[in-house]
Amino acid sequence: MLSALTQLLIFQLAGEVIVRGLALPVPGPVLGMLLLFSALILRGGPGKELQTTGSTLLQHLSLLFVPAGTGIMVHLHRVADEWLPLLLSLLISTAVTLVVTALVMKACQPRATTGEAP
Amino acid sequence: MTAELSQIWVYLAASPLLGLTVTLLAYQGAFWIYQRSGNNPLANPVLIAVTALVLFLTATGTTYETYFAGAQFVHFLLGPATLALAIPLYTQFKRVRAMLLPVLAGLLAGSLTAIVSAVLIGRLFGASQSTQLSLAPKSVTTPIAMGIAERIGGIPSLTAVLVIVTGILGALGARYVFDAMKLHDPAIRGFAIGIASHGIGTARAFQVNEQTGAFAALAMGLNGALTAMLVPALAHWLSPLIGH
Numbered sequence: 259m260l261s262a263l264t265q266l267l268i269f270q271l272a273g274e275v276i277v278r279g280l281a282l283p284v285p286g287p288v289l290g291m292l293l294l295f296s297a298l299i300l301r302g303g304p305g306k307e308l309q310t311t312g313s314t315l316l317q318h319l320s321l322l323f324v325p326a327g328t329g330i331m332v333h334l335h336r337v338a339d340e341w342l343p344l345l346l347s348l349l350i351s352t353a354v355t356l357v358v359t360a361l362v363m364k365a366c367q368p369r370a371t372t373g374e375a376p
Numbered sequence: 377m378t379a380e381l382s383q384i385w386v387y388l389a390a391s392p393l394l395g396l397t398v399t400l401l402a403y404q405g406a407f408w409i410y411q412r413s414g415n416n417p418l419a420n421p422v423l424i425a426v427t428a429l430v431l432f433l434t435a436t437g438t439t440y441e442t443y444f445a446g447a448q449f450v451h452f453l454l455g456p457a458t459l460a461l462a463i464p465l466y467t468q469f470k471r472v473r474a475m476l477l478p479v480l481a482g483l484l485a486g487s488l489t490a491i492v493s494a495v496l497i498g499r500l501f502g503a504s505q506s507t508q509l510s511l512a513p514k515s516v517t518t519p520i521a522m523g524i525a526e527r528i529g530g531i532p533s534l535t536a537v538l539v540i541v542t543g544i545l546g547a548l549g550a551r552y553v554f555d556a557m558k559l560h561d562p563a564i565r566g567f568a569i570g571i572a573s574h575g576i577g578t579a580r581a582f583q584v585n586e587q588t589g590a591f592a593a594l595a596m597g598l599n600g601a602l603t604a605m606l607v608p609a610l611a612h613w614l615s616p617l618i619g620h
Contacts, residue, residue, distance in 0.1 A: 266456040273459075285520040287458035288600045294462040304463050312460035315453065316589075319579040320422050321403045322454045325447035326518045327426040327540040328399075329533045331433060332440050336507070336534065343501035347511055348538060351494040352545045355515060355572040356553045359486030359595075363478040363564045 262311035269294040389438060395446020402428045415583065417548045422540060422576060454519055454575075458600075461578075461593040468590035475563060482564075483595065486571035487602045490515035491610060510534045512607050514542045517574040520600040528611045539574065546573020547580035562588045570595025 273290025276282070282289065298304055304312065330337065337344065388394045406424035413419040433443055444451070465472070472479060494511040503511065509530035513521040518539050525535035550569045559565060562585060569577040570592035578596050582589030 263456065266459045270455050270459050284601045284604050285523055287455045288520065288597060288604070290455075290459050291462045291465075291597050292601075294459055295465055298462060298466040299469070303466065309463060312463040315457045315460045316464070316579075316582060316593075319457055319575055319582075320407075320420075321400075321425075322450060322457055323422050323518060323540055323543065323576060324399055324403055324425045324429065325444060325451040326522075326533075326536040327422055328429045328433070328443065328447070329440060330426065330537040330540075331430045333531075333534050333537060337537075340503050340507055343498050343503035344507065344511070344538065346501050347494050347498040347503065348514060348542050348545055350497050351490060351511075351514070352542055352572050353549065353553055354493050355486055355490040356546065356550055356568045357557065358489040359482045359568040359571045360554065360557060360559055360564050362485040363475075363482035363567060364559070364561075366478040366481040367475070367561075367564075368477070 259307065259311055262308040265308060266294070266311070269297070389436070389442060392446035392449070395443040396449055397446070398429065398432060399447045399450050402432070417551070417580065420544050420547060423544050426540070454517070458517065458519070458597070461597055464586065464590040465594050465597070468587060468594070471563060471587070472591075472594060478564070479567065479594070482567055483571065483598050483602060486568065486595075487599050487606060490572060490599075491603065491607055506531055507534070509611075511538060512610075513603055514538045515572055515574060516600045516603045517596060520604055524604055524607050527608055540576065543573045543576025546577040550577065563591045566591030567595040571599050574599070
């Protein structure tokens with residue numbers, strides 16, 4: 259648990275340092291994730307400990323969004339004023355993004371792995 | 377007695393302990409409701425927990441800043457959790473490599489669609505300029521989206537909320553969209569959810585199965601990186617459209 263958490267923090271720190279050092283537009287944790295991913299490929303997989311700690315963190319991923327989500331209380335006025343454009347934008351854009359992504363992927367899928375429709 | 381109680385409250389309200397505890401309590405209560413509902417996506421635990429917390433903080437007259445002083449310890453774990461996404465990604469790596477072309481094409485198309493459609497629809501229905509800019513990164517995970525919003529002149533904390541709502545909409549609605557499209561491939565379903573609705577969609581995808589979750593995690597990571605580059609570049613192109 260402790261060494262796995264330390265590994266995650268070291269890779270996150272490395273990501274942050276590189277992003278700032280090279281002024282990359284990518285957020286630090288995302289670069290850190292790519293670095294860890296490369297390390298896993300080189301190492302031939304996560305150890306048991308990292309696997310367990312990672313699953314625990316991801317199992318409760320939803321919890322981690324609660325503090326930021328509660329920030330809506332600061333913007334209740336703006337949300338009250340602009341709720342219609344906000345709602346329509348989020349609703350339509352999310353649906354369109356799902357459809358476009360799925361259709362483009364389906365169109366580009368190699369024939370061998372195309373799943374048969376039941 | 378009442379004086380003592382209010383003294384205790386004064387202490388608690390100023391201590392990070394309260395914000396942290398109520399966050400965990402609200403989430404666990406919300407998760408209990410979610411499980412009792414038979415994992416009904418309408419009983420999304422983030423939505424329930426946030427509603428409960430906003431009501432609690434408003435009722436007790438606690439400011440968001442005071443609350444966040446405690447809740448930041450949970451918020452901080454978003455970083456390590458983003459890193460941890462590399463693990464399911466590695467597990468699914470073989471499947472991803474076989475789907476490199478659809479993955480890259482889906483990423484580019486989905487990322488552009490998410491940004492441009494959010495801004496244009498917001499503008500069409502009369503959102504103010506700063507609101508439109510806050511909408512642009514709405515499909516990527518909170519810490520990334522807040523960073524982007526800040527860079528282009530949006531409002532980071534409004535973006536955080538829009539990101540959460542987008543995540544909930546995707547987590548709630550994706551299965552209906554895919555079922556209507558008669559799309560069953562768990563890899564494509566997962567990837568599209570991750571593009572459109574980041575971590576909350578990904579969390580939901582992991583509840584469906586490991587493969588859907590891994591592709592959602594992959595999409596979320598890639599889209600976070602791509603959107604962070606696309607939005608500042610597109611801001612030039614979008615700004616004449618934004619107007620006001």
